[in-house]
């Protein structure tokens with residue numbers, strides 16, 4: 441019986457320490473920010489395919505997008521809610537209706553396209569990037585299909601699409617090469633874009649995540 445006071449005292453001390461830990465030391469993890477993005481590019485560029493790779497979906501039976509589709513890409517420190525707009529000519533004329541309230545744009549270029557298609561791509565890119573709703577937003581331009589022989593590299597895409605000056609003036613535009621056959625490379629590009637979105641839209645996020 442004589443050990444009861446010691447046991448009670450020990451239990452009390454554990455309870456007090458647990459309450460102290462909960463109140464003072466352990467912070468709730470920060471809420472992960474959600475960004476609304478657009479995914480643009482002419483038909484056959486590979487938009488749905490790349491988004492499906494990023495969401496680990498099957499890419500064997502993808503059909504051209506009619507209207508739009510939305511996919512959520514979960515990253516360690518952000519969720520990207522990506523709205524892909526179909527790239528057919530008949531759909532492109534309505535793209536501008538979706539330009540408001542987005543926080544960034546992923547533009548996909550078919551690295552294996554013909555010269556005519558590259559002109560068409562350049563035209564579609566300029567129309568979107570010069571729109572006041574999108575011109576100041578962060579852009580990620582993906583030069584896709586690098587697995588195909590003779591595919592246009594990101595350097596050549598920059599040159600042929602006359603992007604050199606624009607890239608100097610606008611640090612919010614990033615150009616990267618990718619392919620559906622390199623999911624890890626694609627994911628790391630998207631994660632860096634997620635970090636960029638945090639730096640621009642939620643600068644406090646970086647510190648908070650570092651601290652956790």
Ligand SMILES: Nc1nc2c(ncn2[C@@H]2O[C@H](COP(=O)(O)OP(=O)(O)OP(=O)(O)O)[C@@H](O)[C@H]2O)c(=O)[nH]1
Nearest residue numbers: 483484485486487488489504505526527585619620
């Ligand atoms: N070799 C190769 N083929 C790809 C790659 N990415 C996409 N494709 C192929 O390109 C074709 C078109 O892909 P989609 O994802 O439907 O293209 P999209 O840009 O969504 O086209 P729309 O929805 O019509 O605007 C499909 O046959 C894909 O398999 C890639 O990295 N390498």
Ligand SMILES: [Mg+2]
Nearest residue numbers: 487488504505
């Ligand atoms: Mg599509």
